[in-house]
Amino acid sequence: MAQITRDEVAHVARLARLLLTDEEIDTFTEQLGKVLDHARDVEALDVADVPPTAHPYPLVNVVRPDEEVPCLDRDVVLAGAPDTEGGLFRVPPVLGDAP
Amino acid sequence: MTAPAQSALDIAAEVRSGERPAGDVVDEHLAAIEAREHEIHAFNLVLADQAREAAVAIDRRVAAGEDPGPLAGVPVALKDNICTEGIPTTCSSRILEGWRPPYAATVVERLAEAGAIVIGKTNLDEFAMGSSTENSAFGPTRNPHDTTRVPGGSSGGSAAAVAAGFAGLALGSDTGGSIRQPAALCGVVGMKPTYGRVSRYGLVAFASSLDQIGPLSRSVADAAALYEAIAGHDPRDTTSIPERVGDVSAALAEGVAGLRVGVVTELCEAEGIQADVLARVRQAIDALEHAGAKVEDVSVPAVVYGLTAYYLINPAEASSNLARYDGVRYGLRVDAPTTGEMYDRTRTAGFGAEVERRIMLGTYALSAGYYDAFYGKAQRVRTLIIRDLDAAYERFDVLVGPTAPSTAFPFGAKTADPLTMYLNDVCTIPSNLSGHPAISVPFGAGDDGLPVGVQVMAPALGEATMFRAAAAIEAAAPGGGDDA
Numbered sequence: 001m002a003q004i005t006r007d008e009v010a011h012v013a014r015l016a017r018l019l020l021t022d023e024e025i026d027t028f029t030e031q032l033g034k035v036l037d038h039a040r041d042v043e044a045l046d047v048a049d050v051p052p053t054a055h056p057y058p059l060v061n062v063v064r065p066d067e068e069v070p071c072l073d074r075d076v077v078l079a080g081a082p083d084t085e086g087g088l089f090r091v092p093p094v095l096g097d098a099p
Numbered sequence: 100m101t102a103p104a105q106s107a108l109d110i111a112a113e114v115r116s117g118e119r120p121a122g123d124v125v126d127e128h129l130a131a132i133e134a135r136e137h138e139i140h141a142f143n144l145v146l147a148d149q150a151r152e153a154a155v156a157i158d159r160r161v162a163a164g165e166d167p168g169p170l171a172g173v174p175v176a177l178k179d180n181i182c183t184e185g186i187p188t189t190c191s192s193r194i195l196e197g198w199r200p201p202y203a204a205t206v207v208e209r210l211a212e213a214g215a216i217v218i219g220k221t222n223l224d225e226f227a228m229g230s231s232t233e234n235s236a237f238g239p240t241r242n243p244h245d246t247t248r249v250p251g252g253s254s255g256g257s258a259a260a261v262a263a264g265f266a267g268l269a270l271g272s273d274t275g276g277s278i279r280q281p282a283a284l285c286g287v288v289g290m291k292p293t294y295g296r297v298s299r300y301g302l303v304a305f306a307s308s309l310d311q312i313g314p315l316s317r318s319v320a321d322a323a324a325l326y327e328a329i330a331g332h333d334p335r336d337t338t339s340i341p342e343r344v345g346d347v348s349a350a351l352a353e354g355v356a357g358l359r360v361g362v363v364t365e366l367c368e369a370e371g372i373q374a375d376v377l378a379r380v381r382q383a384i385d386a387l388e389h390a391g392a393k394v395e396d397v398s399v400p401a402v403v404y405g406l407t408a409y410y411l412i413n414p415a416e417a418s419s420n421l422a423r424y425d426g427v428r429y430g431l432r433v434d435a436p437t438t439g440e441m442y443d444r445t446r447t448a449g450f451g452a453e454v455e456r457r458i459m460l461g462t463y464a465l466s467a468g469y470y471d472a473f474y475g476k477a478q479r480v481r482t483l484i485i486r487d488l489d490a491a492y493e494r495f496d497v498l499v500g501p502t503a504p505s506t507a508f509p510f511g512a513k514t515a516d517p518l519t520m521y522l523n524d525v526c527t528i529p530s531n532l533s534g535h536p537a538i539s540v541p542f543g544a545g546d547d548g549l550p551v552g553v554q555v556m557a558p559a560l561g562e563a564t565m566f567r568a569a570a571a572i573e574a575a576a577p578g579g580g581d582d583a
Contacts, residue, residue, distance in 0.1 A: 009459065012463045013459065015466065017446050018443070018450070018455055018458065019444065019447040020455075028459055031517050034518050035517060038406070038407060039410070039411060039473070042404050042477075042480050047479035050482050050483060052475060052478030053478055056559075057534055062338075072202060080200075080201060080428070081428055082427070082429075082431070082432035092438050093437055094439075
């Protein structure tokens with residue numbers, strides 16, 4: 001496992017939609033580096049044949065009958081939104097958003 | 100420390116018999132809050148009016164000869180990441196400040212059915228990320244035993260509320276020790292149920308394969324009663340366990356004669372465990388042996404990798420779960436000319452440093468090229484830890500060790516380096532990774548006079564046996580931290 005770089009931290013911040021200052025990028029590079037360094041303790045473990053655990057309890061295919069049940073009232077849900085219009089969530093223009 | 104030390108079950112018994120009105124109970128607790136909350140800051144919100152109204156309803160039921168529920172009149176403090184309908188639920192984050200959930204968590208409904216009275220919403224590390232409540236956007240909670248020290252976290256407000264007598268009971272959430280560690284540092288009982296035992300419907304998601312709601316209380320019997328009130332299947336949580344919850348309270352008096360107790364070597368020797376904390380743990384283990392338990396040391400080798408597995412899996416799940424805070428559907432929005440910039444500005448303004456750090460770590464661990472090396476490997480190591488614990492439970496009914504490496508530490512002592520803070524969770528993390536139940540029981544004090552917690556762990560659905568061992572430790576405990 002290579003050391004995390006400043007460029008990678010800046011890239012990850014963009015993926016996570018966080019605006020970090022240069023100083024914050026420096027701090028995170030150092031701090032994430034320390035945590036990932038500690039994670040090197042598992043490097044020597046051969047776990048290729050060990051299945052991964054995503055969930056601690058073996059529940060599969062939890063289904064319910066396909067019947068109509070009451071759900072939250074639309075107006076109640078929209079009341080918590082920063083901006084709404086005509087029963088919908090309203091957002092600023094989407095176009096112009098650089099990738 | 101002067102605080103109402105009455106057990107929740109005693110309060111409920113007096114209210115149920117009509118001997119003491121629930122209204123008086125609520126008023127006494129509100130008076131305790133009034134007297135000391137300014138120095139403790141256990142609450143983000145005190146619900147005085149709602150609590151008084153609920154008390155009136157309870158007293159009316161008692162007067163009418165109806166059953167007001169097993170926890171009738173007991174004031175309960177709720178961690179502020181548990182949704183209350185129409186009442187602000189902040190997760191101690193700016194990004195949810197002022198948001199009022201459109202529904203209540205299942206546990207809140209079950210508390211009401213049991214006659215318990217919600218008295219307030221308690222402070223936490225932002226989104227439950229932390230071990231000291233220093234990460235709250237609204238300022239830290241102070242330890243009632245020593246206000247220059249942290250209460251632990253992330254359920255620090257709930258632990259402090261119970262320790263200070265602001266509430267008879269509290270609910271917290273435990274993702275890597277967030278109920279048990281603050282319970283240990285505040286000298287109260289804190290329990291994490293088996294994953295899936297208590298519905299997570301209405302608990303704001305942090306790390307979904309690890310999160311579990313559980314009780315904090317001043318006695319083991321109180322914790323068992325609150326656990327019974329909130330546990331059980333809920334069709335609204337797909338990870339909810341269908342099997343019936345047994346009567347764990349009835350098991351408390353069974354004692355520990357013949358119980359096979361394993362002392363986990365790796366947890367007793369973990370990095371940073373204080374000698375005085377370990378001495379108290381050894382004393383509790385001796386007490387179990389004296390009470391008839393068969394005690395032996397046991398090695399659970401893979402738990403030494405718990406911290407690594409946890410601090411990759413937890414941020415990975417957190418980064419996914421917290422993607423929902425985008426300024427569209429609820430909470431904070433910082434205006435911008437385009438939606439993309441609105442996302443960026445909202446999230447940057449709304450999240451504190453530790454939340455950003457976890458999101459960054461998780462996004463990195465899940466990103467292309469690193470997924471297998473970090474997240475994938477952590478999931479496989481998680482399997483190793485579960486296998487080793489399962490092997491130990493073939494020979495032992497319960498496992499014991501310390502809850503936290505140290506007693507309550509001063510503010511700022513562990514904030515400079517995130518890894519130092521993460522090491523607080525080293526003893527509690529294994530039970531979250533395995534989904535097993537675990538409980539912290541106060542057992543005397545360290546050299547500094549501050550409370551020490553002993554942890555009892557059990558296999559999945561082993562709550563009844565775990566509570567039995569906890570009760571035996573409680574019975575032998577040398578008094579609270581202040582008496583030492």
